[in-house]
Amino acid sequence: MEKNVAVGRRKASIARVYIAKGSGEITVNGKDYKEYFPIVYLQHKVEAPFAHSGLGGQYDIKVNANGGGVKGQAEAVAMGISRAILLVSPDSKPALKKERLLTRDARVVERKKPGLRKARKKEQFSKR
Numbered sequence: 001m002e003k004n005v006a007v008g009r010r011k012a013s014i015a016r017v018y019i020a021k022g023s024g025e026i027t028v029n030g031k032d033y034k035e036y037f038p039i040v041y042l043q044h045k046v047e048a049p050f051a052h053s054g055l056g057g058q059y060d061i062k063v064n065a066n067g068g069g070v071k072g073q074a075e076a077v078a079m080g081i082s083r084a085i086l087l088v089s090p091d092s093k094p095a096l097k098k099e100r101l102l103t104r105d106a107r108v109v110e111r112k113k114p115g116l117r118k119a120r121k122k123e124q125f126s127k128r
Contacts, residue, residue: 004019006080009104010075010105011069011072013066013076015065015079017062018084020062024056024060028077029064029065033046033063037070045075045078046078048101049082052095053085055088055089061081065077082101
């Protein structure tokens with residue numbers, strides 16, 4: 001059985017995705033993805049690569065996701081699945097690219113600066 005590996009990243013999250021021929025089962029950290037991501041819109045993010053490539057139900061996906069929060073992990077999984085789909089079906093690249101599923105979203109949290117409360121928030125100014 002041939003296994004292809006791809007990596008997806010978002011914020012502080014990293015998802016290693018293993019894709020193999022199968023029945024369309026998606027497992028994240030040993031759990032079904034609907035159990036791991038109970039919020040519906042995150043489930044749709046994970047399913048999006050299959051919806052746009054037309055390969056739903058043909059490949060089994062096993063994901064190791066760590067770091068960051070739930071949303072970052074879901075978006076990292078979606079990117080990893082998209083990259084894994086390209087390994088098995090390169091002709092689906094235009095559809096995935098159009099939906100921005102192959103683009104790394106590089107936005108991360110800005111660091112806290114010294115003397116400030118947060119990255120940009122300052123102490124309230126007192127005139128007197």
